[in-house]
Amino acid sequence: MDTYDYVIVGGGMGADAAARGIRERDENGTIVVLSADVDEPYTRPALSKKLWTDPDFTDDQVPLGTADDTGAEIRLRTLVTEIDRARRTVSTDDGGEVGYRRLILVTGSRPHEVDAPDDERVLYFRSAADYRRLRQLARAGARIAVVGGGYIGTEIAAALVQNDVETDLVFRGAVLGADTFPPDLAARYEQLFADAGVHLIANRRADTVRAGDAAVVLVLDDGTELERDAVVLGLGVSPVADLAVAAGLEVDDDGGGVVDERLRTSDAAI
Structure with a gap:
């Protein structure tokens, strides 16, 4: 089982921001991004704006360069299915396990x-x-x-x-x-x-x-x-909170994770 200092679940712009934020405070900690997407983190607003209207903004400008800029390992097509808070591990849909010191949930929303x-x-x-x-x-x-x-x-x-x-x-x-x-x-x-x-x-x-x-x-x-x-x-979205709920983390009535002023959940390691 691979173990990392920081495991980021989700592969969107939040994952990129989390990896960059970690690097500002920790130059050497190991980071892995577990993403169910087929693409590395990218600038999502461009998908409905600049890519359609700005001929000078091309597909190669969409990726955020997370791995190159932060040194994070990015595993695509990887769905996290379970969090084991006692063992500090997450399980993935391919039967694997990944250990963490800190777990960052940026699972986004579903339409x-x-x-x-x-x-x-x-x-x-x-x-x-x-x-x-x-x-x-x-x-x-x-x-x-x-x-x-x-x-x-x-x-x-x-x-x-x-x-x-x-x-x-x-x-x-x-x-x-x-x-x-x-x-x-x-x-x-x-x-x-x-x-x-x-x-x-x-x-x-x-x-x-x-x-x-x-x-x-x-x-x-x-x-x-x-x-x-x-x-x-385009009918709106709801938070993806399945992992948090199953792990017993506190979630509000709208499905969003309850966190403190430092974005910590009811589990200080998450």
Whole structure:
């Protein structure tokens, strides 16, 4: 069994920040990042922004360079399945164990889902792999429906329409951005999307998604069916707290880990 001074569970931007923070205080401690992702830590905001709109920002600028900058070992496609607090070990889905002196949980969040098939044309947009898949689907003239009026949904809709994709944006409120902005600003915000060519579908929710040979069908809560080349679902997220709960760590009603002012859980080693 390998043992490290610091074991970081999760491979997102939080893992990169944790590794860099450790290095500021400890030049020599051993660090391993255990990530279920297929890519090393990368700048996630670029997936719905600069990669779509800035031709000078390319794929090779997305990785954060965590391993090179911090010396951390990064194990990809590695899912942590259990924490043994007494032995200070974590178990992985390949049957392995990793020991730790300090354990850092940056497991992030998982998207809310609807009844939808496991199909490459249906995306819960979260990862670099999702970005690459959507790029393949977002050819000029394609028809793509985006569900969700929050940050992910609106950013993806803006990105798609700026890349000559026929774009629908389905959202729950009467005015896009009404939950975020004052009324006048929300109206202006919504108008920008309309002026750019986004087809806005207000006061609707996704019910189900069906997959056919030629297209996918998004069924809304009023029975409306939209036949499209792809559907992107941005329905919000919930914290990934399974490991913490199973390990007996304190978790609040919303699923977030309870920590002190130094981000320590109810176990001082985590």
